[in-house]
Amino acid sequence: MKAILSTALFCFCSLALAQDVSFINSISKTDRDKARASSDKIVSLTTLSYRFYKAVEQVSDSTYTIIYAPAETSDVDLESKAEWEKCFYVDFKLENTGTASSLKFHTIRGKYLDVFPAWKKYFKEKAHLEYTITDPSSREVADSNKRFHFILEEGNNPKIPIWSIVNKS
Numbered sequence: 001m002k003a004i005l006s007t008a009l010f011c012f013c014s015l016a017l018a019q020d021v022s023f024i025n026s027i028s029k030t031d032r033d034k035a036r037a038s039s040d041k042i043v044s045l046t047t048l049s050y051r052f053y054k055a056v057e058q059v060s061d062s063t064y065t066i067i068y069a070p071a072e073t074s075d076v077d078l079e080s081k082a083e084w085e086k087c088f089y090v091d092f093k094l095e096n097t098g099t100a101s102s103l104k105f106h107t108i109r110g111k112y113l114d115v116f117p118a119w120k121k122y123f124k125e126k127a128h129l130e131y132t133i134t135d136p137s138s139r140e141v142a143d144s145n146k147r148f149h150f151i152l153e154e155g156n157n158p159k160i161p162i163w164s165i166v167n168k169s
Contacts, residue, residue: 020122024148027105028169030092032064035103039066039090042108045117050088053078062094064103085160088114108165115152115163123150123165142168 027038036055043050050068053075057064068088069078077083088110092103108115112133120127124141132138132152139152148169155162 021146023122024105024146027092028148029095029102029104031102035064035090035092035105036066038105039068042090042118042122043068043088045121046088046110046114047117048088048111048114050114053087057094059094063106064092064094066090066092085162104167106167109162111161112154112163115165119152119165123152 023038023041026034030038032055036052040052049071051071053067053069055064055066066089068090069075069083070086073083073086078087089108090105091107091109093106095102095104108118116127116129116132119132124132124138127138140150142149149167151166151168153164153166155164
């Protein structure tokens with residue numbers, strides 16, 4: 001009986017590492033419509049009010065980026081590239097498999113307070129807002145059985161404090 005309880009507890013703890021494994025699986029291989037729906041779920045968790053701005057496909061680096069702008073930022077400001085550091089981004093990699101192509105989640109980018117809720121909800125349930133920002137060891141979640149590896153990392157530019165959740169799988 002103890003062995004069964006121990007096994008059940010171990011399985012439960014393993015699942016707690018990534019709160020929403022089904023969400024992670026759904027963005028691991030998706031199409032443009034589902035990528036947009038998943039991105040909308042992610043951006044709905046942010047502290048600011050964002051609006052969908054546009055999706056951009058870059059063939060040169062095989063990326064598909066969904067861009068959300070702060071609700072109060074005009075398209076004119078965005079077109080002049082003056083307000084891009086205030087935007088929220090969800091990046092996917094284009095994967096071509098023969099005749100079909102699909103998208104694989106790659107990165108979420110934005111301000112820490114906007115990226116962190118997605119980290120907590122979808123990737124690391126027990127993450128703490130202040131502790132995570134000061135302790136780099138709390139910014140990684142991996143499961144070799146489910147084959148995923150995600151890292152929350154701070155950007156290199158101190159003038160533009162961008163944080164990212166990066167898929168290292």
